[in-house]
Amino acid sequence: MDINRLNEMYIDILKELGNIGSGNAITALSTMIGKKMDMQVPKVKILDFKEVSDIFGSADTIxxxxxxxLDGDVKGNILFALDIKSAASLIWSLMGLEVKEEFDELEKSALEEIGNIMAGSYVASLSTLTSLNIKISPPAISIDMAGAILSVPAIKYGEISDKILFIETQFIEGEKLIKGDFFLIPDINSFDLILKALGVEVNGK
Structure with missing residues (x-):
């Protein structure tokens, strides 16, 4: 399937996946921090790799x-990305700690666990909806410029997919607005498999 030709029906299906996955992820996060969190309707787009760093303002943004x-029936990569302010807000919500000049190892570990819960909930929702066996690796955290962080999946999957499924999730805890972005980068065959599992005809099949 040529992902460039995804029509509105495909986008609607992917939006529904984004809504359900993000909703379950926020519920899991609320349980983790013991505080109620509200979620705005996620924005779902298909992006080129080269467009992604613009989401953060510039490739130099930390x-x-x-x-x-991802392994099993679906191969690929998930990146959960947060701007520094949102990451610090999550640390405060979870641990009651104010981040100083940079994140220490304890705070990084907490962010990994938050990402693990968020991504795990999303993948579990995708697996349930598609009946596909999807395995997720342990998290690996990096704090760096957006361009550098995004170069990892681009190099790893650039030869088999130049597209990213972008899910922008904004959630509110108290008066704090926290923005977290999911980037799902399945290989081409996995993208086809996901759509077929959802009953979408791919190339007339």
Missing amino acids: IVGIYFD
Whole structure:
């Protein structure tokens, strides 16, 4: 399937996946921090790799990136990305700690666990909806410029997919607005498999 030709029906299906996955992820996060969190309707788009760093303002913007590899029926990569302010807000909500000049090892570990819960909930929702066996790796965190963080999946999957499924999730805890971005980078065959599992005809099949 040529992902460039995804029509509105495909996008609607992917939006529904984004809504359900993000909703379950926010519920899991609320349980983890013991506080109620509200979620705005996620924005779902298909992006080129080259467009992604623009989401953060520029390729030089420092962000927190939490990586996961996908295996099983679906191959690919998930990146959960947060701007520094949102990451610090999550640390405060979870641990009551104010981040100083940079994140220490304890705070990084907490962010990994938050990413693990968020991505795990999303993948579990995708697996349930598609009946596909999807495995997720342990998290790996990186705090660096957006361009550098995004170069990892681009190099790893650039030869088999130049597209990213982008899910922008904004959630509110108290008066704090926290923005977390999911980037799902399945290989081409996995993208076809996901759509077929959802009953979408791919190339007339």
